Amino acid sequence: MFRLLTIEFHKLKHNRASRVLSIIYFGLLTSIALIAAIRFNIFGETIHLADQGIFNFPYIWHFNTYVAATMKFFLLLVIVSMMANEYSNKTLKQNLIDGLSKKEFILSKFYTVIAFALISTIFVFVVSLILGLIYSDYNEIGIIFSDLDYILAFFVKLVGFFSFGLFLGILVKRSAFAVGAMFIWLIIENMFRGFLYYSFRGIKNASESIDPIMQFLPLESMTNLIKEPGSRLGAVRTMAEKVGSGFSKDYSVQFLDIVIVCTWTFIFIYLSYALLKKRDL
Structure with missing residues (x-):
């Protein structure tokens, strides 16, 4: 595994675009801390986001x-360009000539996907822990380390998403087209949701029948891993109750969603290998 990872990171180290995109990505992750400095005015009252409990x-x-x-x-973009460069620079063919099997080649890419996801997860964990220790009103050990399933969900989500990107990169061989294909698939999923709403029209609470179907689609399953947190804030809930609207949403990470995303990850990696194995390089 370490030999395959060394090969991949050697390639990435000499790819300027990948280095720049990686720096931007981790820079943006760090910028989460800047949210603490955001202040805005509502009806003459200054709201400081850090005081609203988002870092509790x-x-x-x-x-x-x-x-x-x-x-x-x-x-x-780093993942799909990584595959596109293999074709454009002919390093894929050279690696196979040098004795790397197609299975090892796919594994090297998958290990890179896992490495990126793991580094990102550790990075977010550390940034969140620091921000929480600075701004949180609750610093008991039991509270600090509760709800860490969101960290696991984040890791699973990244692995699944990057595996999808890896498959598309192998499928179309061009980074721009691979990213475009990802957006096209997103549109297809949304169109399918619209079709389901049309099919279940007239049924009360149609979403209760549609969501169990949509949850098995790849991008939808990844979205379901970490649900939007905005409506979970106490201030938002209080405001909603004042206008007569309440929330009954389950924000927890569901085991079924993790299983679905892991299944799609296996499918994407297997299809990547099957596609590469079938192709005449």
Whole structure:
């Protein structure tokens, strides 16, 4: 494994675009801390975000993993360009000539995906822990380390998302087209949701019938891992209750969602290998 990872990181080290995108990505992850400095005025009252509980334990694990997950597209570009460069620079063919099997080649890419996801997860964990220790109103050990399942969900989400990107990179061989294919698939999933709403029209609480179907689609399952945290804030709930609207949403990480994403990850890696094995390079 370490031999394969060494080969991949050697390639990335000499790829300027990958280095720049990686620096931007981790820079953006660090910028989560800047949210603490945001102040805005509502009806003449100054609101300081850090005072609204967004950095309180254990809520911070939910909030920061959700925000960090929105930045994953920068590393997606690194993953798909990594595959595109293999074809354009003919390093894929050279690696196979030098004795690397197609299985080892796919494993080297998958190990890189896991490494990126693991480094990102550790980075977000450390940033969140520091911010929480500075701003949280609750510093008991039991509270600090509760809800860490969001950290696991973040890791699983990144591995699944990057594995999808890896498969698309092998499928279309061009980074721009691979990213485009990802967005096209997102549109297809949304169109399918619209089709389901049309099919279940007239049924009360149609979403209760649609969501169990949508949860098995790849991007939707990854989205379900970490649900939006905004409506979980006490201030938002209080405001909603004042206008007569309440929340009954389950924000927890569901084991089924983890299983679905892990299954899709296996499918993407297997298809990547099957596609590479079938191709005449």
